[in-house]
Amino acid sequence: MESYMESTDFIGLKRSYDRDRGRDILGLDKVKHDLLDDFEETPAKSSRLTLNTHKNKSYSDFAMPAQNELSLLKKEVNLKDAEIISMRANLMLVENQISHSEDTIRKLHIEHEKVLAKFKSERDRDSENLFKMKSKLHYVMEKEKTSREEIHRLEEELSKLKSESDKKIASAQKEKIDAMDQGKQTGATLFEKECELRKEIVRLENEITRLESKLGESEAQLELRKRIQTENSELSREIENVNRKLAEEKQKNKELEKKLHDHEDNLIITSALKTDLDQVPFMKNELEKLRSDNEQLRRNEQNTLLLEEEVRSLKTKLKLVEANQERIFELEIENEELQGRLHRWEATDTSGSRRPQSPSSLSRRVQDLEMIQANLMLTQGELQSVINLSQRKFEAAQSEIQKISTELQAFKNKEAQQNDFNKRLNRKLMLIKKERDSYKSLLDSYESEVTMNFDSEKISQVQHLEEVILGYKQETAELEAEIDSLSARLTDALAKYDQMQQQLQISGTTSQQPSSRESQDMIRQLQERVAELEIALSKTQEEKDILEARIEQRDLQGDYDPSKIKVLQFMMNPCAIAQKARQLELEKFKEENEKLRKRNQILEEEGNVENITLQVQEKLQHPSPSKELEELKAQLKREETRNKRLLEVFKKTSHEFREVCYQLTGYKLDIPATNQYRLTSMYAESSRDHLLFQQNERGEIQLLQTDFSLTLQDAMETYLQRQNSIPMFLSHITMDLFSKQTMNFD
């Protein structure tokens, strides 16, 4: 620091001067301060204190003449003593105060002296300054003198210039007057000229009007000419046309001449022909006659043709007629023959009255008969069918009857059985009655034997037996009732049988029932089928639900309809790449394996087999370093990427931070070396203007010398050395640079 301070003599000088000036200001401040301090113990204050004591005294004087009694005096004396004591005490206090004030005065004196000394030194410095100022003043005065001289000189020059310019002005004015005279003269001449010119103008105007009229005339003429010209051109065109027509006419003329020539020839010919023509009417008459003749002839020819045709047709007719005549002859012969026969027929038929008088009536009768026969045949057929039908019905009824009769037989059998059963029961009843009688007789015999002793028992037995009999009777009654019911059922069955027969007859007559039965059957069948179909439907519904669920599942699994949709993939997808890489790796491994195997073989052949195998096993036991290495590499890579990311983030945030710092403080902060910080102001005039700070081991920050810092000595002293504040120093620089820049902008 010091070495730096004393780097240049000039800087040292400046520094000393500045320091002196700074101290000066400070000293003045201090003096002012001291003076203010003294106001606390001013003489005015002490005088006020003494004034107070005086007041007290006057008060006591005033109390004394008020009471003349002794006791009072004593009291007064006492009071006075007390007062004295208090006064003394006051005195002591005052003395103390005085001594204290003396001390302070002494102190103040010393301080005053110090201040005086300071003042003296200041005065010396001031006188020095004054001297300097005086010298400066001298210099300034000299300068002023010189400047005054200069001013004098300049004033003289100015007056000279003024006189010159006055002269110039006078001459100029003269010139001006001359010029004005000239101007006036020229004005007069110009006026004359103008008059002349006006006249000329008038003349010219007249001429112009004349010329204009002439122009109008000429224009009219020109117009006329033009019209004539156009007419001329039209005429010439017409002439041309006429010429052309003329040529055409000439040509026509030629043609006509030719024609005339032809005509003359023709005339000769016609004269020759005229003689011939004279004969024409005659010839015409002849022609007419010939024509009529010709017509007649033609008609004749047609007639002949017609006649010929007629002749031909007549001939054919004749032939036909001849043939007919021959046939007629034949027929006449036949007729005669037949007439003979007929006569014979009629002759023979006279005997029978019922016989038909004629063949026609015969044939009519035959027809009638045939009709009747046909009707009969029809009725026979119908009857046959009816017979057949009734036969079939009859057979059916027969079978029914047989069935019913078998049923009846069965009923009869049952009835017979019942009757048998009845008879048996009756017999049994008889037997039981006999038994009962025998028991009764036995009982009687017993009664007779035992007399009275078993009377009660007997009676009870009898009673019991009688009950048994009653039961039997009931049973018989029941059986009889059963028989009755059976016979009733039999009659019912018979009635049913009749009914059935009647029904059979009805069924025989009506054929509608089977059809209804058929339809019923059909309905039943259809109903069955419906039921079946419903079952099938529900089954298929269930199946459908299941299938739908399956389809949905398949869809979720990723299945698709290949008829509508296809699956595409990007050929170079990560999976394919990975697969390929794996395959390559595998191949490489295989190759390597092969190589190693061969190597192993060779080594084995050479010997020291045991050693190698041992080594291999040893190696296998430990994880292969290459694998470990790879893992480590992968880890390293991962860490590196993470680190990189962190660095990126850090860089970003630090950049942001620095940017914000730059925006806020106006200083760009760089770290060119460890513990060194370079600050560049936002308003720096050049990029090389920067400050360099260093942080030492204790954490203090020091300013290092740079080209830029050399220009800031004043600020360094005021803010760094005296106030020891770097932020103030920096803000001073910012303010300074900013004001400079704004100045530059202005």
Add this chain to the structure above:
Amino acid sequence: MATSTSNVITLKGSTDIVAEFFNYGLNSILYQRGLYPPETFTHTQQWGVTMLVTCDKELQAFLDKIITQLKTWLTDLSVAKLVLVITDIATNEVVERWQFDIECDKTVTATTKRDVSDKDIKEGIRSVIRQITASVTFLPLLESTCSFNILVYTDKDLDVPEQWGETGPHLIINSEEVKLKSFSTSIHSVKAAVAFKKSD
């Protein structure tokens, strides 16, 4: 003005939204399933959700190609499904299928406009993305090294573009399926589902 336009959607707008969804959705699946190391993904904000997008240049390029091709198919309305298939590299066995059924309204033309709330669509997309993220909890862990492929189911009569080829559906043998949520832009609707190999 802003509100009225946001409620109308065109074919192009719908295509953009769906393509964007696939871009973020596929990235999200790849991150969630750990197919690429997590440090190669960065965070971005989309639809109010923090999404992870890959920084891997090759993967980015591949996805860009897929998405641009998908966009043309979406505008043609000829795409039926997009499937992300995860396969075991060693055994070449399909382990997981992320299937997105795309239903295109074939009546739509380039000038059709549909009234639909932008907010609803975004809400739908957000819920699908959230479900994708949440589905990691029930999906089995991918133990072996896996890679992925993207299949696009398109109409049969479509011309196969260059660098693309036909392939099979890559089905999973013995799979379990889970249906995920869906969203619709009223022109395209996307139904998500995931199928994975049943654990023994």
